[in-house]
Amino acid sequence: MTSAATCINSARRFCKIGKKSVCLMTLCLFVFLFKNSFFKLQSEYHQFNKPIHERRLQAFKIDQYVTVPKNISNVRIRPKNEVKPVKELNGVNDIQCYASNECQRLKPLPPKKLKARGCQRRLPDALIVGVKKAGTSALKSFLCFHPEVIASHFELHYFDVRYFLGIEWYTSNLPYATANQKVLEKTPKYFIYPDVPRRICDDISPNVKIIIILRDPVTRAISDYVHEDESRERKKVEGEREDRLTPQLSPEMEALKNIHKKIDRQNIEMAGLNIYSKLGDTFESSVVDANGDVIRTNAIVDSSIYVTHILRWMEYFPRNQILILDGDAFIKDPVPALQQVESFLGVKSYFSRDNFYFDEEKRFYCVSKPEKSCMPKVKGRPHPNINPKVLKKLREFYKPYDRWLVEVTGQNFTWMAYDKEF
Template sequence: MKCGTRALINSLALHPDVVTAEHEVGYFVGRNYDRGLEWYRSQMPTSRQNQITIEKTPNYFIKSAVAAPRIHAMNASTKIILIVRDPVARAVSDWLQFCRKFNQTHIETCRTFEGSGILAANGHINPKCAQIRRSSYALEVDKWTTLFPLHTQFHVVSGEKLVLDPVSELKKVESFLGLRQHITERNIAFEGKRRFFCMVSDDGEKRCLKPSSKGVKHPDLIPHVEATLRAYFKQLNQRFYRQVGQDFGWD
């Protein structure tokens, strides 16, 4: 979550051989799992034989111990796409979303990021804090790649590159999914001062993400707290780079 999942799935929906679920189903980690596979199928869009169906639920990744084996049991040939970004920026964005979504700006944990619970009483990073845990990609990825082999069934997208050069990242995803190359510069339009991209269908219809929830300005972090965060994530990042065979340059 907070790495560009909505932008990614909306972009892939531009491809004529892809259909996407309209909402986050959450089947493999939620109470609806007991309703069975037919219920899950009922949440999916109608597709033709030559089309790929995609759904996104960010919680699948952080609840990998449950989600990964359940997905594998349903269909061992399923392909998994993970999108990631700088873990510090992701953690701040996660915190901002919580505080804005639930209008919690008045409570102590939402007054400053530093006071949100990311730090333990001794001043060290609190690994149990949700924002920190969800940014610790290395702690989860092995649970996926042992079931879904890297390169053939597990693909990692750079959230930073998706923003700066969406077409190149989307072409990689097309190749991973075995799709014909379709998405080009004609399907992307950059708008606004911060140059966020909108998706443009082949018939010219433009679809942009809600500006109220995307591109929210992050607060400036206290320098020593940011340094502490960077130091904490450095080893986890290096481990993640080795796991997926890709250096994202966050250090």
């Protein structure tokens, strides 16, 4: 304001003495100075009223991480194109390719982020191959919360009934994963199919890891029957469920599917196995015939003869590549089994008892963190009362196979503690 007043006084003085050219020059200088002062004040006003993050960005270069001075507040400004650092959970990198790390809610990040983080679909590092109704779903569901493990949501059934679709189809249905994650696939029926171990060895790798969870063979058979009986009743009402995985097949692919099915049946018969469940009106009539003999050819019974199937897997994979878990112990306390899997897969330690709580209504363990999650109540189906004579007959039937199982695996299992002969 002082410089503006001086200009005005000088202009008046020169105009009085008749020096018109000097008068005009002084007026021009006054206008120039006044204009600059006005816009400087206006700029400072707008700058002061800008959002604080815009003032920081204007004040500092953003081509690298910059720590803002303490008098503004200590935050980091990230360049526009830089990938956001991976969140950490309990000191381990969080899942990087999906918005949630719950298997049932896998939603991939946008394509640009997937590419930036190196997310790719690739063949599994390990497979949960069985046993059906022994806790495979709970095991996979819990493992999905480990930041370094990712598993497919669906049971893909590639190596048993969809093998004709080819390895490209299989890979395209596996989850995205980063280089530091272990990919899992779970299909419990793999355990009893005779050709599956060879196919996995040939198509994935002889170094792939195999996870098997076992349960009291009698309890597992009952649970298997309840599951199959419920499916039978549902089909009567709803019909066959839509196959959401198998694409629409051309006539050529249908012919190939039928050829594979015929070959599989022949191989199953040659192996002396029966992968098909035969349901009677009751559990008792499904597992014991009219003569009182156990129906070994029923898959409900055969699937619990663990040792015969494990021996077939050991023909293709060494014992140190096969992790066998005690399903009964897992149901009572999932943490030790999950820690075994962590060690087996070579991932960082993550699970502790703080990650779980026991649901009193459902009567099984659920996840409490990093986010609350629980298996549906249908997973805890009640078992019917079984004739004690049939139970005793089944236990006697499985007893020699269980002894053989201990010899082959070098492990004892919880259910054997109830039998004094073990």
